[in-house]
Amino acid sequence: MLGIHFHVDLSKMIKLNYDEKIVKMENILKNWKRRFLTPIGKIVIVKTLIVSLFNHLFISLPNPPDTILNSIKSSILSFIWDGHCKIKFPTIVKDYSEGGLKMINLDAFxxxxxxxxxxxxxxxxxxxxxxxxxxxxxxxxxxxxxxxxxxxxxxxxxxxxxxxxxxxxxxxxxxxxxxxxxxxxxxxxxxxxxxxxxxxxxxxxxxxxxxxxxxxxxxxxxxxxxxxxxxxxxxxxxxxxxxxxxxxxxxxxxxxxxxxxxxxxxxxxxxxxxxxxxxxxxxxxxxxxxNKNNEQPTVKQKWCTKLNTIINEN
Incomplete structure (x- = not known):
């Protein structure tokens, strides 16, 4: 019903629905990994093709357990950075004006x-x-x-x-x-x-x-x-x-x-x-x-230290 598989056991229903979408996610990311995209371009792919896979599950079912959510996050970040993250996550979810990349933050979304x-x-x-x-x-x-x-x-x-x-x-x-x-x-x-x-x-x-x-x-x-x-x-x-x-x-x-x-x-x-x-x-x-957080981009901290001042973005 409405793209959701039902089961008498709620925990099994959550796993049943998310496992299917995670397989689709991995296939989509695998196909797009072959292309030479910038991190910003990959974030666009995540927002348009990956998050949309899970939207109706996020809004209609109880929150997925940490194991499932961490699996989704890990796959997405691995796709964006081709391995180890190069920028702190609290930074990349910020707007461009704050030194971020406007990455989707599932913990806020x-x-x-x-x-x-x-x-x-x-x-x-x-x-x-x-x-x-x-x-x-x-x-x-x-x-x-x-x-x-x-x-x-x-x-x-x-x-x-x-x-x-x-x-x-x-x-x-x-x-x-x-x-x-x-x-x-x-x-x-x-x-x-x-x-x-x-x-x-x-x-x-x-x-x-x-x-x-x-x-x-x-x-x-x-x-x-x-x-x-x-x-x-x-x-x-x-x-x-x-x-x-x-x-x-x-x-x-x-x-x-x-x-x-x-x-x-x-x-x-x-x-x-x-x-x-x-x-x-x-x-x-x-x-x-x-999505608000107090994390400051490393580059901003370095410039503040170098100039011995506080950078006011306003």
Whole structure:
């Protein structure tokens, strides 16, 4: 069905589908090895003829085990370099302007494809969405930070669901905090807002409508505990209130924000989901985020040392 072989054993199904494609990949690479191509030309072959072989498997099946994925990577890199790699992999996956060769990074490409399922789930397209409710609360996923997704991924047994949730967590970890929208960031399960070195979740607060930092902020300061109780009809524990406000204050200082004065305007799209839900066809922008790394090309490091300066590419 749709180019995928099914089997009652999921692990065997994954191996069955990938083994067939790997044989085709090896034959294609063998034919193109006879031609005298530059590394850039070979990367074009990989993107157009090799990655397209696996696209529907990457997006429709659980992630392949490391043995299979490493086999694919090894064959591709051997084809590009005719043996030993001459440039570090974190460098060649960068854009030309950053000293790279725009090589496809499967470790970023596969999660980017998996994230498109999250877009479908949160856009409520199709009756199959009801199945996801067996595994996690979509409303909670949308209004909490990504530690919620990590917690669910550690609890459920569905490997495809685990891959989707882990892909979202990986993506969120790559995002930079937008200080202009700091009040819109989720309060719960937020790895940047910690009590006792752990993210937290207060069910009564969440059900009452307290979801983001801005919900307990007004006119550049925290709403008092008594006023919060009146506003949200709660009986907030003062120790919890103090812990939360201190945790937020620590996060704001880390972001070098002293006193956010703007008020949140509802409804709004949570910052972590803005790109995921606004993403049009394909996953190019998601891939760009996931493919970020801090690796500097060796030639740039040498020039920095030689000139005793820092090269600013901007």
């Amino acid at each position: 596969i999660p980017a494809l998996k994230l498109t399922w999250l877009q479908k789930i949160l856009s409520f397209r199709g009756n199959w969405i009801e199945i996801t409710k067996l595994y996690f609360d979509t409303y909670k996923l949308l209004n909490c930070s990504y530690h919620y997704a990590l917690n669910i991924a550690n609890r459920i047994s569905n490997p495809f669901g685990v891959d989707v949730l882990n892909s979202f967590s990986l993506y969120c970890g790559k995002l930079e905090v937008n200080t202009d929208e700091i009040l819109y960031y989720p309060l719960f399960y937020n790895p940047n807002i910690l009590i006792g070195n752990k993210s937290f979740f207060f069910k009564s607060w969440f059900l009452a409508g307290i979801h983001c930092i801005g919900d307990i902020f007004k006119n550049g300061t925290f709403i008092s505990c008594d006023d919060l109780n009146k506003m949200y009809n709660l009986n907030i524990n003062f120790i919890h209130y103090t812990g939360v406000t201190r945790a937020i204050d620590t996060f704001l200082k880390k972001c070098r924000i002293s006193c956010p004065t703007l008020q949140i305007i509802k409804p709004f799209l949570p910052p972590l989901f803005q790109l995921v839900l606004k993403q049009e066809s394909g996953a190019k922008r998601l891939y760009t985020i996931l």
